[in-house]
Amino acid sequence: MASTADRLSERRNSVIPDIEALPESTLDERGRQRFCSALRRFAIQDMPEMLHKDFDHRVAPARQSEGVPLDDALAIEDAMEGEASYRFYSTLRYNAQEMCFQSVQEPIERALPEMIDLARAAQERNPAGGSLRLDPALPVPDYVSQLDVHLTPGCFHKEWVADDVAQGAVVALGARVFSASMSHRSWGGVAKVISRWLKHERHEFAPTRMLDIGTSSGKNLMPYVQAFPGVEAHGVDVGAPLLRYGHAVAEHEGIPLHLSQQNAEALDFPDGHFDLIVSSFFFHEITVDATRKVLAECRRLLRPGGIMVHQELPATCLVDAWEDFFWNWDTEHNNEPNYTDFRAQDPAVLLEEAGFEPERNFAHLLPDLGAYPDRAEAFGWNEPGRPRHGKGAWYVFGSSLPS
Structure with a gap:
C-alpha cells in the first residue's frame, strides 16, 4: 500500500484533493453520527415545543395562581429550572450537542497525518490563487481560550501537532452531524x-x-x-x-x-x-x-x-x-x-x-x-x-x- 507521502507526490501536478473526504467513517461510526444528528434534531426542534406546552398548560397557571409574574426570560427560567421537563430537555440537548462533535473525532484522528500533508501541499501550491497567513505569536483571547465553545472538544484554536488541522475538521465535520437534519439550514x-x-x-x-x-x-x-x-x-x-x-x-x-x-x-x-x-x-x-x-x-x-x-x-x-x-x-x-x-x-x-x-x-x-x-x-x-x-x-x- 502506498504511503501518504507517495500518494501526495503522485498528485503534485493535479488539483488539491478534498481534505473533507479523507476521514472515512466506519459503518458503526456512520450509524453513530446519524443517531447523534437525529437526537439533536429532536432536542432542538421537537422538545422545545413540548416544553413550551408544559409551561403554558401546567407551570405558568400554577405560578400565576400564586401571583408570580412571568413576563420576562428570567422569570420563566426561575419557574422552569427545577421542573423535570426542563431538566430532561437540558440534559438531552447538552449531551446531543457534545456527541455530535465527538462522533467525528475517531475518523479524523485516523486520517490526521494525511490531512496535515494535504493542507501543507495546498499552502505550498495554492492552485486556486488563495493565500494563508498565520501568526503563531497571536494571543488567543480569553473568550475563546478559557472554555470549549459550543461544547466542541478542543474549541477552535487548540493545536496538538505541528501544522495541525484537527480542530478545523472537528468543527466542520462535526457541524455536518450537528445540522444535517435541521430544517432550512445549509453550510454557506x-x-x-x-x-x-x-x-x-x-x-x-x-x-x-x-x-x-x-x-x-x-x-x-x-x-x-x-x-x-x-x-x-x-x-x-x-x-x-x-x-x-x-x-x-x-x-x-x-x-x-x-x-x-x-x-x-x-x-x-x-x-x-x-x-x-x-x-x-x-x-x-x-x-x-x-x-x-x-x-x-x-x-x-x-x-x-x-x-x-x-x-x-x-x-x-x-x-x-x-x-x-x-x-x-x-x-x-x-x-x-x-x-x-x-x-x-x-x-x-x-x-x-x-x-x-x-x-x-x-x-x-x-x-x-x-x-x-x-x-x-x-x-x-x-x-x-x-x-x-x-x-x-x-x-x-x-x-x-x-x-
Missing part, C-alpha cells in the same frame, strides 16, 4: 441569503474586496465569491487549525480565499480597505466590549459606498419572553457565556457608538432560500406571519457608508 446558506438580498436591494453593488470576520473554515465566505465574480475575498479568525483546514477546502474547490490569523478587535488591513464586511454567528461568542471594538474596526475598514451585514441572534428587545428564554439556554449550558449579554444590546445603539449614521443602519429578518425560494425581499419586523430566526429566516443587522 447565510451567505446565499445575504448576497441574494444585497443584489435585490442594491442592483449596482459589485464589491471588489470583502472581509468575513470569524470566518472559521471560510465556508460562509465562499458563496460570496460565486455571487460577486472577481471579488477579492478575505477571512480572519484566531484559530490556526480552522484556517489551515479552510484554505485546503477552498483550494480544492478552486475558490481563491485569502485567510489570515487575526483578532478582529485589531486588524492589520489599511483604512477603507473593503467594500463589503460580513460575519455569521460571531458577535454572541465574544464579549460586549470586544463587540464594540470589532464594530469600530469595521467602521475604519469600510470604504465610502461600502456595506456591512452581520448575521446574528435576534436581540432581546425583538422577541417575546418565551423566545428570549429559549435563546438564552446556551448562556448557561453551551459554553457561550456572552450570549445573553450580547442579545441584551440594541444593535442600533452599538452601530451608532461605532460611528455609523443612524439613518443608514438597519436590522432585518431575511427569508431563508430553502424555506422561501421565490421571495427576494426582506421581512419587516411588523409583517404578519413573519418566520422566527432559525425557523425559515435569518436576523441580520448592519449599516452602509455614503459614497
